[in-house]
Amino acid sequence: MRRRLPLGALCFALLAGVARPADWPQFGHDAARDGVAADTGLDATTVMQLHVRWHIMLDTVADTAPIVVGHRLFETDRAGTTYAIDVDDGRIVWRFTTHGPNITTSVPAYDPDDGALYVPGVDGALHELDPSTGREVRKRGFPAAITLAPQTEKNASPLTLANGYLYAQVSGYIGDATPYVGHVVAIRLRDGDKHVFNALCSARHELIEPQSCEAQRAGMWSRAGVVVDPDPAMDGRIYAATGNAPYDAAAGDYGDSIVALRADASELIGSLTPANYRELEDRDLDVGSSSPALLPRERTSATPLLAVQAGKDSVLRLIDREHLDAGHATLQTIELRNEHFAVPAIWSAPDRTTLVLVRLNGGVYAYRLVTIDRRSRLTPVWHADLPLGSGDTSPVIGGGIAFVPIPGELIALDAMTGRRVWSGPLGPVHWQTPAIADGVVYCSDENGALTAFGPPAHR
Secondary structure: OOOOOOHHHHHHHHHHOOOOOOOEOOOOOOOOOOOEOOOOOOOOOHHHHOEEEEEEEOOOOOOOOOEEEOOEEEEEOOOOEEEEEEOOOOOEEEEEEOOOOOOOOOOOEEEOOOOEEEEEOOOOEEEEEOOOOOOEOOOOOOOEEOOOOOOOOEOOOOOEEEOOEEEEEEEOOOOOOOOOEOEEEEEEOOOOOEEEEEOOOOOOOOOOOHHHOOOOEOOOOOOOOOEEOOOHHHOOOEEEEOOOOOEEHHHOEEOOOEEEEOOOOOOEEEEEOOOOHHHHHHOOOOHHHOOOEEOOOOOOOOOOOEEEEEOOOOEEEEEEHHHOOOOOOEEEEEEOOOOOOOOOEEEEOOOOOEEEEEEEOOEEEEEEEEEEOOEEEEEEEEEEEOOOOOOOOOOEEEOOEEEEEEOOEEEEEEOOOOOEEEEEEOOOOOOOOOEEEOOEEEEEOOOOEEEEEEOOOOO
16 A cells, blocks of 8 residues: 655655656666666767756766656765756755765665655665655654764665665775674665665674674675565565675675575575685675676576676676576676776667676677577677776766766767767766766766756757
8 A cells, every 4th residue: 555645755756747757866777776867858860969068067976876756966076965856957945964984875766656766865864755855754763873973884875665675785995994794785665664684794684883893895786785585586686796795605704695585685696706715805806896786687698687787897797587596697797898887778779689788997888698408698799999998987878879988978878889979078977977868867976066967958
């Protein structure tokens, strides 16, 4: 049974339009993080008409990504302030500020069923807001703590909303100062009930004081955060990946691993750990620098439910996500040119094949999923050279056009060929990732700016 929208949220919903295809309501567009816009406002012709519609300065840098719902854009800066911005003119409508010892690089998420906006903070908690006013809603378990140690545990990754749950994952801060234990938190929206999966000391199913766990780190800091399986056969299971820490399944420690959890995060369903996990820890090569990226069901394959995963070890893995625990779950490995920190875009191309766009320092690499005799493999399609020093940003796709932030520019590539078709001015970038809504592309930069690129006649 759905909750009845409060009056403020109802007014916002009427203004925004609930669950519109043109919205971008969470990082990567959806809980599977495919990075592909559902609206048809962009194509090879309209991309040539994009220009700067507006350019505003935030109070501080938003090293993250915006979401867009109707006529409002929402983004959280590093200091823990969330902004509501009018997409027509760039006017800041309201601010919601949190206070804490450090920073966040997380991203809000909007629930179209209830008209609620969920935002991160630097206070170790997630907050529910009325999106029309920015006022906090203090009920149903919110604000919800996701760490007991905000001084050393960071909400680094975007929030995810699916299955009636709000998901967050937690890591440490740059420099790896302990104590911290990477963990996933699932908050049931109807009542605030909370489940926790700790990557270390995983037999403990609640928030823990990190120093109370003998093993340390295993930070969960990928840009995609928690990823939700969209295939109905998978019952809403969720995936995450962990960073450097001990791996000992018998002891409940899952450093440098891919993990699959029940939709409520109450149970570990499966895990996959590279055989060289000790080397990965010794060399600081986190598996969890990226989350698993989920491919659409490949109906002619003996392994129809696939994922790709790449980490700091510069290896792209094609994985049977349905059977992570099987000894043959890794179907293919591809040596990459550099470490991987971004979120692959997963695109169903017009020829009905699946393309995987992988962003690395120095370029974008496109791979096609090919199945022959029921055996699936990735094959290279194209490579676009880009400047060094910009490999942390993630591509997003709208109308067959891939948008990629690089230092000084937002560029557009034909997703089928990799040909550069457009560029617009942008400042230096780090984690910043675009959002696409109603044929407009929005992106922040390290100068503290937020820029909207749209066609001249956009309403």
